[in-house]
Amino acid sequence: MATAFIPPDYFRRYSVADIFGSGQECEVDLGCGDGGFLLAVAHQHPERLYIGVERLLGRLRKVCSRAEAQGLENVRGVRAESRYFLEWMLQAESVRRLHYLFPDPWPKERHHKKRFVQEDTVPVLYRVLAPEGELLFRTDHEEYYSWVCEIVGGSPLFRREEWTDLENYPATDFQRQWEAQGKTIYSARFVRNS
Numbered sequence: 001m002a003t004a005f006i007p008p009d010y011f012r013r014y015s016v017a018d019i020f021g022s023g024q025e026c027e028v029d030l031g032c033g034d035g036g037f038l039l040a041v042a043h044q045h046p047e048r049l050y051i052g053v054e055r056l057l058g059r060l061r062k063v064c065s066r067a068e069a070q071g072l073e074n075v076r077g078v079r080a081e082s083r084y085f086l087e088w089m090l091q092a093e094s095v096r097r098l099h100y101l102f103p104d105p106w107p108k109e110r111h112h113k114k115r116f117v118q119e120d121t122v123p124v125l126y127r128v129l130a131p132e133g134e135l136l137f138r139t140d141h142e143e144y145y146s147w148v149c150e151i152v153g154g155s156p157l158f159r160r161e162e163w164t165d166l167e168n169y170p171a172t173d174f175q176r177q178w179e180a181q182g183k184t185i186y187s188a189r190f191v192r193n194s
């Protein structure tokens with residue numbers, strides 16, 4: 001089983017079936033890190049398809065080999081930059097859920113331009129999500145939380161809704177670290193308007 005998806009052509013967009021062999025919709029874990037969340041959620045929902053996107057090769061290799069060792073056939077790992085992957089490598093309306101969990105908050109003001117969520121990221125998220133698809137966001141960083149809520153929640157393309165089943169949502173590797181340090185975790189669920 002080949003868990004790593006190595007795009008044969010970087011200048012075209014891929015369908016879910018191109019990546020998994022079948023299926024119409026998938027979920028994407030942006031910046032999946034060591035994959036603790038990705039593998040847990042893939043076990044929880046074997047009927048769903050999950051792509052982990054990660055730019056660090058060592059982390060992605062670890063995720064793919066763990067997925068293979070655990071016999072997870074519903075996981076693919078892609079070494080790519082998150083925005084490029086969503087904007088240029090996936091077909092429109094092919095994602096049911098985007099998981100954006102404990103991302104780098106780039107706290108210094110001069111680094112804010114490096115943040116993944118910017119005004120011009122919102123149409124990229126909208127394009128790739130299916131109608132009524134979701135962006136699920138969690139962070140320990142209060143200011144970045146407000147930033148994302150203002151930009152995504154303030155856009156007419158999305159609406160913020162209550163996240164009711166959070167207790168069933170697997171913890172991420174970074175989340176465990178922050179919780180062990182007693183940090184507050186902020187969570188938001190945004191739904192794409194049809």
Ligand SMILES: C[S@@+](CC[C@H](N)C(=O)[O-])C[C@H]1O[C@@H](n2cnc3c(N)ncnc32)[C@H](O)[C@@H]1O
Pocket residue numbers: 030031032033034053054055056059080081082083101102103104116172173174175
């Ligand atoms: C703080 S870690 C969080 C990892 C994981 N989501 C968790 O909660 O345990 C952020 C991860 O996102 C990856 N990353 C950061 N920016 C990225 C980007 N633009 N594209 C892809 N991966 C990125 C980093 O390499 C790192 O593994």
